[in-house]
Amino acid sequence: MKRLTGCHVVSAVVASCSAMCFGQIAADAGGTVTAMANSPCGVSVCDPVTTFGVDPSLKTACLMIQFRHTAWRICLEIKPVKGLWLRQVDFRRPGEANWTRVIKEAGMVDIYVRYDENDPTCGTDPCNPARLYDLNPFASMDELVSADVGRGGFTLAPRNETKRMIGVECRDRGVAWLCKRPPVGVDRRYRAQEVVVWGVSDSGNYDAIIQYTFREDGGIEFRYGATGFNGCTDFTPHMHTGLWHVDIDVAGPADDCAMESFREDPATVSACPGSPYVSREVEQLYNGGVEGALDFDLQKFTSVHIEDTVVVNRHGNPVGFEFVPFFEGGQPRHTGPDEQWTLHNFYVTKYKPAETGYTSPDDWQLRSINPDNYLISKFLADQEGVCGEDVVVWCVAGALHTPTDEDRHSTDSGATSTGVTLVHWSGFNLGPHNFFDYNPLGDPTFLP
Numbered sequence: 288m289k290r291l292t293g294c295h296v297v298s299a300v301v302a303s304c305s306a307m308c309f310g311q312i313a314a315d316a317g318g319t320v321t322a323m324a325n326s327p328c329g330v331s332v333c334d335p336v337t338t339f340g341v342d343p344s345l346k347t348a349c350l351m352i353q354f355r356h357t358a359w360r361i362c363l364e365i366k367p368v369k370g371l372w373l374r375q376v377d378f379r380r381p382g383e384a385n386w387t388r389v390i391k392e393a394g395m396v397d398i399y400v401r402y403d404e405n406d407p408t409c410g411t412d413p414c415n416p417a418r419l420y421d422l423n424p425f426a427s428m429d430e431l432v433s434a435d436v437g438r439g440g441f442t443l444a445p446r447n448e449t450k451r452m453i454g455v456e457c458r459d460r461g462v463a464w465l466c467k468r469p470p471v472g473v474d475r476r477y478r479a480q481e482v483v484v485w486g487v488s489d490s491g492n493y494d495a496i497i498q499y500t501f502r503e504d505g506g507i508e509f510r511y512g513a514t515g516f517n518g519c520t521d522f523t524p525h526m527h528t529g530l531w532h533v534d535i536d537v538a539g540p541a542d543d544c545a546m547e548s549f550r551e552d553p554a555t556v557s558a559c560p561g562s563p564y565v566s567r568e569v570e571q572l573y574n575g576g577v578e579g580a581l582d583f584d585l586q587k588f589t590s591v592h593i594e595d596t597v598v599v600n601r602h603g604n605p606v607g608f609e610f611v612p613f614f615e616g617g618q619p620r621h622t623g624p625d626e627q628w629t630l631h632n633f634y635v636t637k638y639k640p641a642e643t644g645y646t647s648p649d650d651w652q653l654r655s656i657n658p659d660n661y662l663i664s665k666f667l668a669d670q671e672g673v674c675g676e677d678v679v680v681w682c683v684a685g686a687l688h689t690p691t692d693e694d695r696h697s698t699d700s701g702a703t704s705t706g707v708t709l710v711h712w713s714g715f716n717l718g719p720h721n722f723f724d725y726n727p728l729g730d731p732t733f734l735p
């Protein structure tokens with residue numbers, strides 16, 4: 288592995304580990320060194336200040352992830368209100384020495400838990416159901432222990448923090464590609480790896496797993512997992528909705544262009560007018576090139592991608608990254624006067640320092656502010672251009688939780704519930720879009 292200044296590659300601890308396993312992980316003092324011995328992910332823990340120049344007062348941790356052909360270097364930050372965030376995410380393509388910036392800063396802005404009509408047996412007003420924002424000043428990041436991450440993982444305390452709030456795991460994600468051509472003797476496959484980085488924001492009875500997965504193929508998965516336990520009111524069906532912020536910087540912050548694409552079936556414009564069998568893929572400027580909202584349509588495979596207007600790959604295509612919803616969750620919609628931000632799946636805004644959430648009055652990073660009061664009514668309202676600019680993508684994704692008896696403990700009866708709820712996942716994926724010149728996982732060919 289190529290070493291970075293200030294990075295500490297892990298040493299092996301493989302006692303009682305068979306040749307089949309990834310290797311075991313050393314437990315150690317907070318924030319320094321850990322082990323992923325024999326791991327195909329090759330994780331190093333790096334010092335945020337000396338390696339990345341991060342503000343030394345922040346609660347940060349940085350990792351370098353070296354796969355067989357590609358690499359990530361990432362920093363994580365524990366924020367006082369918003370929990371586990373990403374910052375300074377860079378990627379290295381196969382055969383390249385240089386890193387390419389992908390993300391400046393990204394994470395969950397809010398977790399909105401919105402109940403249906405309340406159950407009056409809980410002593411609550413059925414017409415005024417609970418509406419809770421779980422990322423708030425009273426939520427805190429839980430400590431993780433080795434049992435949380437299991438084999439193939441380790442826990443990490445960020446700088447300026449003694450609690451191990453970050454879990455890191457190397458996982459096998461299965462077959463990334465394969466090609467079998469028995470007549471000519473081709474028999475190839477690639478099992479890909481991923482590194483999952485996660486933490487838990489604890490808001491009381493619910494534990495929010497905030498998780499980022501860095502894939503060997505250049506993708507990042509953003510996930511929010513709701514688990515914990517239900518009280519009486521919580522047996523009312525409810526939504527766990529995440530609002531995410533991604534300050535994406537494809538090949539640097541400048542000259543990014545937001546595009547939208549969808550599938551049209553049958554095609555309204557084609558060489559075969561009137562044919563019901565001809566479809567087409569439409570790619571166009573996002574919202575006509577200005578700030579605005581976009582709805583995801585399952586039948587149209589809607590997606591948003593951000594491409595660079597200057598940097599192209601070897602085939603002349605703009606390098607970019609694409610946002611695609613994650614289908615285990617859903618697309619919440621609420622109609623209250625302070626719930627306008629839930630009405631769409633994507634929002635794209637032009638980057639402005641005053642909109643990054645750190646300065647009053649729109650200091651949404653530092654306190655709980657209803658997103659209608661800044662994102663909808665201010666950031667989007669002026670409809671600035673989002674092509675040839677530095678752009679920011681906001682994604683809404685949620686999971687419906689309709690409690691069932693699987694939420695209970697075996698000794699529960701009647702209205703009493705002492706069980707623990709299975710994780711409900713939601714989120715989205717960010718994946719490469721002409722970011723590479725060729726298949727980055729081993730550059731396979733179907734030729735003999």
Ligand SMILES: [Cu+2]
Binds near residue numbers: 513525527688708
């Ligand atoms: Cu729930």
